[in-house]
Amino acid sequence: SADDCVYDIVRARYVDDEPIVIEYTKMPIQLIPGIKRDVLLKSIYAYIEGTLRLKIQSAHRTVRAVLPTAEEREHLHIDTELPILEVEQVAFLDDGRPFEYSVSHHRADKSVFKAVSIR
Numbered sequence: 001s002a003d004d005c006v007y008d009i010v011r012a013r014y015v016d017d018e019p020i021v022i023e024y025t026k027m028p029i030q031l032i033p034g035i036k037r038d039v040l041l042k043s044i045y046a047y048i049e050g051t052l053r054l055k056i057q058s059a060h061r062t063v064r065a066v067l068p069t070a071e072e073r074e075h076l077h078i079d080t081e082l083p084i085l086e087v088e089q090v091a092f093l094d095d096g097r098p099f100e101y102s103v104s105h106h107r108a109d110k111s112v113f114k115a116v117s118i119r
Contacts, residue, residue: 005029011040012075019076020110025102032099048099055094062088063113068105076107083108 009025025044027035032048039047048054065083068076072084084105091100 007032007035009035009040009044015110018110019107021104021106022072022075023102023104025100027100031097054099056099057092057094057096059089059091059100064088065108066105072105076105078107085111085113087113 005028007025007027007029009023009027011023011025012019013021013023027044029035032052032054034051035044035047045056049056064086066086067081068078068084072078076084078084085108087102087104087106089100089102089104090098091102092098
């Protein structure tokens with residue numbers, strides 16, 4: 001509901017000590033309790049499945065090209081007018097409950113997305 005509390009998480013993700021993505025994530029505290037700094041430094045999904053014993057079922061994603069903000073250019077070490085890839089996602093548990101809404105901004109020159117379609 002509108003009165004429920006949510007985590008509002010912003011974090012940079014690195015590959016080989018290089019910033020690759022900035023994630024903006026919202027999760028309901030009542031559904032995903034106990035997220036602390038140590039969880040954020042590792043894998044939130046591993047915490048959800050391993051510690052909370054919840055099963056992640058699916059994620060619906062939209063990918064588009066956008067321009068980074070000045071702050072994102074600084075944190076992602078982007079010196080030129082390089083577009084970034086925005087991935088908007090809603091993730092669901094196996095019982096159908098949405099547990100995550102996120103928007104992540106990936107360096108377009110360092111990221112590749114592949115999709116597989118199954119009929």
